[in-house]
Amino acid sequence: MSKRQVAMVMDLNKCIGCQTCTVACKTLWTRREGMEHMLWNTVNTQPGAGTPHNFEKMGGGFKDGVAQPGIRPTVEDFGKAWEFNHKDVFFGGKSDISLAADGGRHGKGPNWDEDQGGGEFPNSHYFYMPRICNHCTHPACLEACPRKAITKREEDGIVLIDEDRCKGYRFCQEACPYKKIYYNEMEGVSQKCIFCFPRIDEGVTTACSRQCPGRVRFVGYLDDPEGPIWKLVTKWKVALPLHAEYGTEPNVFYVPPLSPPKLDEDGNATDEPRIPTEYLVSLFGDGVHHALETVRREQDKSRRGEPSELMDLLIARKWLDMFGPFQKHPRDAARMRPIPANRQGFKNPLGEKDPLSSDEVMASMAESSEPKASTIRFFSKAEYKNGGRA
Amino acid sequence: MLVTRRIKDVAAFAEPGDAGWARFEPVRIDMIAAPLVMQPTEYIRNSWQGREYGADPGLEVAAVHDGLRWAVRVSWTGVSPGGTDFPDALALALPVRGNPVLMLMGAEDAPIHFLRWQANKPGVKSQLATGIGQSTNSGPELDCSARALARDGRWHVVITRVLGSRGDVAPLEAGGKTGIGFAVWRGGNDERGGIKAFSIDWAELVLDA
Ligand code: SF4
Ligand code: SF4
Numbered sequence: 001m002s003k004r005q006v007a008m009v010m011d012l013n014k015c016i017g018c019q020t021c022t023v024a025c026k027t028l029w030t031r032r033e034g035m036e037h038m039l040w041n042t043v044n045t046q047p048g049a050g051t052p053h054n055f056e057k058m059g060g061g062f063k064d065g066v067a068q069p070g071i072r073p074t075v076e077d078f079g080k081a082w083e084f085n086h087k088d089v090f091f092g093g094k095s096d097i098s099l100a101a102d103g104g105r106h107g108k109g110p111n112w113d114e115d116q117g118g119g120e121f122p123n124s125h126y127f128y129m130p131r132i133c134n135h136c137t138h139p140a141c142l143e144a145c146p147r148k149a150i151t152k153r154e155e156d157g158i159v160l161i162d163e164d165r166c167k168g169y170r171f172c173q174e175a176c177p178y179k180k181i182y183y184n185e186m187e188g189v190s191q192k193c194i195f196c197f198p199r200i201d202e203g204v205t206t207a208c209s210r211q212c213p214g215r216v217r218f219v220g221y222l223d224d225p226e227g228p229i230w231k232l233v234t235k236w237k238v239a240l241p242l243h244a245e246y247g248t249e250p251n252v253f254y255v256p257p258l259s260p261p262k263l264d265e266d267g268n269a270t271d272e273p274r275i276p277t278e279y280l281v282s283l284f285g286d287g288v289h290h291a292l293e294t295v296r297r298e299q300d301k302s303r304r305g306e307p308s309e310l311m312d313l314l315i316a317r318k319w320l321d322m323f324g325p326f327q328k329h330p331r332d333a334a335r336m337r338p339i340p341a342n343r344q345g346f347k348n349p350l351g352e353k354d355p356l357s358s359d360e361v362m363a364s365m366a367e368s369s370e371p372k373a374s375t376i377r378f379f380s381k382a383e384y385k386n387g388g389r390a
Numbered sequence: 391m392l393v394t395r396r397i398k399d400v401a402a403f404a405e406p407g408d409a410g411w412a413r414f415e416p417v418r419i420d421m422i423a424a425p426l427v428m429q430p431t432e433y434i435r436n437s438w439q440g441r442e443y444g445a446d447p448g449l450e451v452a453a454v455h456d457g458l459r460w461a462v463r464v465s466w467t468g469v470s471p472g473g474t475d476f477p478d479a480l481a482l483a484l485p486v487r488g489n490p491v492l493m494l495m496g497a498e499d500a501p502i503h504f505l506r507w508q509a510n511k512p513g514v515k516s517q518l519a520t521g522i523g524q525s526t527n528s529g530p531e532l533d534c535s536a537r538a539l540a541r542d543g544r545w546h547v548v549i550t551r552v553l554g555s556r557g558d559v560a561p562l563e564a565g566g567k568t569g570i571g572f573a574v575w576r577g578g579n580d581e582r583g584g585i586k587a588f589s590i591d592w593a594e595l596v597l598d599a
Contacts, residue, residue, distance in 0.1 A: 069437035072475065144433030146523045146583050169583045170475065175433045 001137060005157035006195060007229045007251040008209065009218040009239040010130055011314055013258055013295075017114070017128035019043055021208035021217070025132075028207045029194065034186025036081035039110055040193035041208050043130040047118035047279060050131075051110045052077035052179050061140050061177030062247030070174040078182065079110030118279070122267065125274045127257040129283075130216070131242070132208065133180040133193035134250030135159045141192075144175035156221075157251065158195045166190055177246035202333035205326035215316040220324025222251065227324035228313060229253075236310050238291040240284040255314065256280045256288050258295060392417050392570060394453040394460065396598040403454055403461040406539040406546035411463050416450035419572055421587040428493070429584045430523050444587035447574045455597055457564050461550040469540045470509075470578025478578070479508035480547055483571035484560030485592070486518070492571040492592055495519045502571075503529060503560035507536040507547050509577065514549055518558050522584065530558040553597075565599030 025041040042051040050056065052073035060070030082101035089099050101109075117126025135152075139159050142150040149165035150172060152158070161172070161181075168188040173181045181192045196206035204210070209217035220227030225235075232239040232255065239253035257280070261269035273292075280288045294310065302311040320327040395414060402408050423444025429435045447466035454461050462482065470478050481504045483492060488500030496502035496519045504517040504525065514536035516529035534551035555561030562568065569592025575581040 067431075067433040067436045069433075140433070144431050146430040146434060148523060167583070171431070171433055171437075171583070174437065 002152050002154050002157035004155060005137065005222040005251055006135070006200060007220065007222045007233070007253065008132070008206070009229055009232045009253045009255065010216050011218075011239075011255040012127055012129060012216075013255060013314070014214040014216045015043065015128040015130060016214050017043055017045065018213060019111075020211050020213055021130055024207040024211035025193070028196075030191075032184070032187075034184035035182075035191065037075050037078050037110075038182040038184075038191065039078075040180075040182075040191075041130060041132050042110060043128050044111060045114050045117055045126050046129045046283070047126070048113045048116060050129075051079060053079070053108060053112075055179035056243070058179055059177070060175045060179070060246070061243075062138070065247065067140065067143065067175065068177075070177065072170050072173045072183070073179050076107050079108055079112065080106070082106050082109065119274070119276075122263045123274055125259060127259075127275065129242075129254070130208070131178065131180065132252060133159065133195070134178060134241070134248065134252045135193075135195055137249035137251060138247065140175040140177060140246075140248050141172035141181060144171040145169075146171065153197070156197075156200065158197050158200065159192075160194055160197065161190055161192060163187070163189045163191070177243065177248060178250070199330065199333070200326060202330075203326055203328040204330050204333045205323035209323065210330075215319060215322060218316075218322045218324075219326055224324060228322055229324065231309075231313060236294060236313075237287060238294050238310065238314075240287045240291060242283055244285050254284060255295065256284050256291055258292060258299075391594040391596060392451055392453060394455050394462075394595065394597040396564065397454050397456055400454055400456045400459045400461045400550065403463070404535060404548055404550050405537055406463055406465075406548045411452060414452040414454060416452040416463070416465065417593075419449045419451055419589050419593055421446050421449055421572065421574065421589050424573075424584050424586050424588050428522070434584065438585060443576075443579055443581050443585050445576075447576075447587055449572055449574065449587075449589075451570075451572070453595070455553060455564060458553060459550055460553055460562055460597070461548055463546065463548045464572065465544055465546045466574050467544050468574065468576045468578075469543050469545055470576055474577045474580075476575070476577040476580060476582045477508040477510040478545060479506060479575040479582075480545070480549075481506040481517075481573045482549060483519075483573070484562065484595075485569055486558050486560045492569070492588075493590060495522045495524065497521060501558060503558060505534060505536075505549050505551065507538065507549060508575075509538065509545075512536075516559075530556070532556075532559045562597065564597050566597050568595050569593065570595040 022039055022041045022043055030038040044050045058071050059068055061068055085100050088097055117124060119125045135158055142152060147165050147167055149162045151160055166189040170183055170190060172190055181190050184191050205219045209219050218228040220229040222229055224230050233253050239255050241250040241253055259273045259275040262272040262274050264270050298308040298310040302308045316322050403410055426435050426438060447468050449466040452463050464480055484503050486501045486503050490496040490500035490502050498520050502519045504519060506515045506517055514534050516532060517525045518529040519525035532551055536549045539546045553562050571589045571592055573586045573588040575586045
């Protein structure tokens with residue numbers, strides 16, 4: 001176990017499924033060749049098959065503390081990065097051509113069952129569930145690796161794969177019950193969410209949490225009584241781990257979603273919520289009852305005009321308070337260091353006055369000087385190390 | 391005992407299909423599945439419990455040298471179909487110094503030098519091991535090559551390397567004697583890492599003067 005543990009809480013009542021988090025992560029971390037299909041952050045519609053499809057049936061994790069066999073998801077299970085015929089459609093000069101993925105022979109994408117959800121009209125329901133690597137306290141991936149290529153950082157519990165030690169045996173992929181490890185065929189190594197550790201090291205929160213327009217994601221130390229994580233997980237007990245029964249002690253927690261009342265045959269509201277509580281229990285365990293009751297109770301309090309610490313927290317009126325000790329602007333963190341390779345030679349036309357400037361924004365502006373068919377370019381490892389330059 | 395006959399020139403022998411190899415009677419090497427208890431993690435032990443792997447591949451070896459270069463031809467059964475997650479592979483082991491135990495993959499002060507061929511990559515990889523799970527991705531540099539041929543369900547792979555020794559390159563001298571070990575992975579059966587067939591102990595390797 002590490003000395004401290006960084007953790008994330010995602011409030012599922014607020015996620016709008018916009019995938020901004022997915023794109024923030026994709027553009028920041030998974031642009032190397034062989035990473036095309038990787039989405040270290042995914043957002044799927046629940047009830048649904050998730051990403052990789054049916055990951056909950058792929059084994060791994062622990063039962064009574066004993067490591068369980070699992071299977072390796074394929075690229076198709078994750079959902080391949082489709083190739084689109086943009087060029088032909090926009091510049092091909094043919095009027096009868098339409099947009100097609102992989103020449104029309106595409107399989108299921110990573111988010112193929114978006115917004116399908118469950119239930120029968122008028123009680124159809126769904127909610128969005130983002131997932132990243134859980135940086136588990138008892139990481140099945142780390143324990144499975146015969147190369148000791150996976151480590152858990154002492155100072156914050158972030159779980160990382162050392163690509164120089166990894167030999168691509170993929171036991172970690174089988175062992176992780178959340179199936180959050182991808183395999184890079186080009187480089188022969190396994191890769192996964194790094195909890196934006198280079199940002200965390202500088203006091204900057206993760207890209208997915210900072211970019212989230214829904215204010216869904218809280219970040220901080222699990223044991224920090226001043227921070228949002230401890231308050232939501234330990235004090236209020238409204239944030240719960242996904243599939244705690246997998247035995248890895250995940251460090252990403254979810255506030256389960258409330259839902260409008262279920263309607264009876266005559267269309268009248270019943271006392272039951274539209275999203276079946278048993279379903280939520282199957283994901284987040286028995287703590288769901290207490291969590292939903294607490295959130296509802298505090299919501300009512302708030303409606304009556306009474307103060308509620310929990311509601312203030314969940315509403316996240318002060319955006320930066322969501323990130324515990326990681327509130328620094330990426331730009332300010334960057335200022336402390338030599339100019340990174342991906343910004344060398346780049347001149348911000350607005351200079352210091354640019355209200356939008358940030359590492360991410362500036363890097364993307366620097367790269368978008370000429371229009372490209374695809375917004376995301378894939379780099380070789382060497383180029384990547386050099387900030388995207390050959 | 392594997393005797394390496396001295397010939398005039400090994401150049402042609404770098405091809406596993408070269409007719410010259412027919413003149414040298416291959417030696418059969420017994421192999422066993424690397425035992426589950428030796429697998430370094432509980433996950434691997436549990437997930438391979440009751441699953442077959444490391445079946446004796448009927449490994450046969452012949453070797454020649456010309457005073458400058460050594461060529462070894464290794465044949466075994468187990469050509470996997472294409473498109474599997476892991477490649478068919480062969481590693482041959484030579485002790486560098488200090489009497490390493492082959493089964494333990496060497497030790498800090500007694501490293502083992504591996505030359506590894508795998509079906510999905512050209513050439514041969516030089517690796518140094520100082521214990522189970524302790525092999526480096528880049529071993530000592532040396533002039534070596536590998537060529538492979540799949541025929542009738544059997545792999546025929548010739549690995550060549552220069553004679554001599556330098557740093558962590560395992561010593562191999564004309565007129566000398568050392569040990570040699572082998573490991574084989576069937577990729578089609580998901581074999582990789584410690585899930586393999588291997589020769590339990592060193593076979594004696596003798597090079598004609
Ligand atoms: S979620 Fe999976 S990959 Fe991430 S730490 Fe846990 S076991 Fe490892
Ligand atoms: S977590 Fe935030 S950024 Fe991600 S899909 Fe939900 S609302 Fe959008």
